Amino acid sequence: MMRHIVLLQWTETATDQQKREAETAFHNLPARIPEILDFFGGSDRGLTGGAHDFAAVFTFADVEGWRAYQDHEAHKALVADHLKPILAGRAVIQFDD
């Protein structure tokens, strides 16, 4: 299996609605992209200073599955429509598990 984790920081001006729509769009991806074997994610609880705002944790069978996700229209639409407008920072990693 391969894991893909992205932690996101929203801009100061991002509205609650924009954040909710971005987070919902993430949760809708598995239904659109069959290579996503598992997904979980959520918004920061505010327990740690300087934490990121949202986490998305994906599981793929292998790197080919991850590449199919990267190239998929639904992923590209998520990035263009929901992330770019309100993204301030992003931490990412892919690893075998």
Place this chain on the structure above:
Amino acid sequence: MMRHIVLLQWTETATDQQKREAETAFHNLPARIPEILDFFGGSDRGLTGGAHDFAAVFTFADVEGWRAYQDHEAHKALVADHLKPILAGRAVIQFDD
């Protein structure tokens, strides 16, 4: 459930041995800290420019479990002995799932 995710970047001078020892120390935590209900983690595969080097994904029953982890001697020793010497960056989040 509550998830705690930390993505770490190692310093340029970190040796492979130091990295391996830090990553092994993470994998040894669940045996020492019963509040950790699940753990997975791994080293970056080098697929994405600017990715973090290591990810640790913890699951706790609730915030009390997370606090017990934060205060536990084994966690404190991991930070002092294995992370501080080679840590260049850290992204963190806690969220309900």
